Amino acid sequence: MPIQTFKTFVKDRLGLHFGPDADGRLRSILAGRMAATAAGSTDDYLTSVAADPVELGRLTSLLTVNETYFYREPAHLKLLVDRLVPARLAQAEQGNPIRILSLGCSTGEEPYSIAIALRERYGDLAERLFRITAGDVDDAALERARTALYGPFAFRTLPVELRDRWFSAIDGRHRRIDAAIRRQVDFISWNLLAPAYPTALQGQDVIFFRNVSIYFDPATRKAVMARLRDLLKPQGHLIVGTSETLANDFGLMRLLALDGVFLFEKMPVEPSPRRTPRGLDARSATAVQTRPSARAPRAEAAGSASTDRRDPSVENPAEQGRYEQALASARSERFEEALRHLAPLCDREDAAVEHLALQSHLLLERGDTAGAEAAAQRALTRDPWSSDALLLLGRCARLRGDTQGAISALRRVVYDKPDCWRAHYQLAETYRQQGETGPAEREYRIVLRQLRNETLALQGTGALPSLLSVKDLRFLCETRLARLADAAA
Numbered sequence: 001m002p003i004q005t006f007k008t009f010v011k012d013r014l015g016l017h018f019g020p021d022a023d024g025r026l027r028s029i030l031a032g033r034m035a036a037t038a039a040g041s042t043d044d045y046l047t048s049v050a051a052d053p054v055e056l057g058r059l060t061s062l063l064t065v066n067e068t069y070f071y072r073e074p075a076h077l078k079l080l081v082d083r084l085v086p087a088r089l090a091q092a093e094q095g096n097p098i099r100i101l102s103l104g105c106s107t108g109e110e111p112y113s114i115a116i117a118l119r120e121r122y123g124d125l126a127e128r129l130f131r132i133t134a135g136d137v138d139d140a141a142l143e144r145a146r147t148a149l150y151g152p153f154a155f156r157t158l159p160v161e162l163r164d165r166w167f168s169a170i171d172g173r174h175r176r177i178d179a180a181i182r183r184q185v186d187f188i189s190w191n192l193l194a195p196a197y198p199t200a201l202q203g204q205d206v207i208f209f210r211n212v213s214i215y216f217d218p219a220t221r222k223a224v225m226a227r228l229r230d231l232l233k234p235q236g237h238l239i240v241g242t243s244e245t246l247a248n249d250f251g252l253m254r255l256l257a258l259d260g261v262f263l264f265e266k267m268p269v270e271p272s273p274r275r276t277p278r279g280l281d282a283r284s285a286t287a288v289q290t291r292p293s294a295r296a297p298r299a300e301a302a303g304s305a306s307t308d309r310r311d312p313s314v315e316n317p318a319e320q321g322r323y324e325q326a327l328a329s330a331r332s333e334r335f336e337e338a339l340r341h342l343a344p345l346c347d348r349e350d351a352a353v354e355h356l357a358l359q360s361h362l363l364l365e366r367g368d369t370a371g372a373e374a375a376a377q378r379a380l381t382r383d384p385w386s387s388d389a390l391l392l393l394g395r396c397a398r399l400r401g402d403t404q405g406a407i408s409a410l411r412r413v414v415y416d417k418p419d420c421w422r423a424h425y426q427l428a429e430t431y432r433q434q435g436e437t438g439p440a441e442r443e444y445r446i447v448l449r450q451l452r453n454e455t456l457a458l459q460g461t462g463a464l465p466s467l468l469s470v471k472d473l474r475f476l477c478e479t480r481l482a483r484l485a486d487a488a489a
Contacts, residue, residue: 104212108145135190157438260408
């Protein structure tokens with residue numbers, strides 16, 4: 001069966017990009033639809049589906065994963081109601097609602113979550129203050145969204161009090177969302193690769209584009225991001241999934257870190273002077289400079305004119321030998337001995353990032369959280385994107401009870417290195433301890449996926465000693481997931 005012809009059609013018509021690992025699943029889907037439509041060949045089927053919107057919708061439903069739930073990535077909703085909406089309301093002309101667009105809305109959990117969060121904050125005024133539009137290419141999913149009937153899986157991360165307040169029980173398993181929430185959301189059929197976007201949707205204040213771009217190749221992602229940017233009002237914001245940030249940073253919009261959440265803002269990449277929407281605190285809306293290594297080889301990465309990030313131990317074999325002695329002692333859990341080896345290296349004003357990160361790790365193992373944090377901060381002055389230093393800061397923040405600080409540091413690692421399983425594991429543990437089951441489950445699954453290839457997993461451990469083997473870590477993640485599932489049952 002000529003699967004490549006089918007894949008080309010799917011990419012051209014829907015923008016969905018599938019690698020070779022999906023060929024078996026795609027062959028099964030194609031064979032099933034050909035049988036259902038009595039198509040004599042692949043070409044016959046593709047000709048018929050191109051002219052039949054209903055069949056195209058059925059095919060789309062099979063190709064996309066409609067796995068979603070209420071209050072997914074709640075940090076985005078908190079950012080919306082606490083920071084973005086107040087800033088937009090302060091600028092809005094009287095009588096003009098704040099416009100929010102949810103793309104790839106699937107069966108409606110995302111836009112309804114937005115409506116609930118806004119209703120919780122603004123009460124009955126929400127119907128007048130906000131206009132929410134939600135779009136998806138899957139018409140069957142949209143019909144389910146309009147029906148607004150949901151089973152237990154959809155509520156797995158929604159606080160019980162919100163579920164009971166905004167949903168009515170229909171039977172033993174299903175609940176329907178309140179009519180007031182349904183009225184706030186307009187659902188439309190929307191193909192992101194359509195020749196033209198609806199002109200009526202120009203002028204959006206905030207766009208949610210989460211967990212959609214994972215289906216697109218880089219060229220398609222960039223083209224879609226440019227078109228979504230054009231739908232935004234000046235200084236409007238676009239929010240993507242936590243793990244999608246780096247893949248969508250094409251320099252088309254300014255990347256911000258606000259309250260530990262990455263998002264894009266419609267404005268010139270290098271504006272002068274820096275402008276912040278009235279109502280947003282400029283001190284906490286931090287412009288993120290893309291890590292140089294994401295765009296060019298590390299040798300070309302430049303900090304300030306006075307900062308030399310070269311590892312001095314490379315030029316001094318004696319210092320390299322001392323560092324390796326410290327590392328060997330650390331791996332044998334002889335922490336005091338390792339710190340003595342490191343002391344002369346870390347006392348230098350131009351101490352290497354690797355030396356400072358190891359010192360931070362050792363101090364943390366010894367119970368000196370403040371000292372560990374200070375060493376990690378020193379490392380970050382040398383390299384603001386040091387994954388080891390950021391991981392250590394995340395651990396320090398968790399020990400201090402600063403959950404948001406931990407999440408912020410760990411998300412910086414995931415932004416720069418989406419395949420860093422160490423960061424995903426720490427995020428999973430942080431979310432689990434905070435009682436955020438959905439995000440915790442997602443991060444544990446990412447870790448398990450990244451640990452499938454043990455050789456690659458070991459390459460991603462970094463220089464710092466690890467107390468767990470890859471096998472033990474897999475077992476721990478599987479155990480955590482099983483217990484979370486039991487607790488939710």
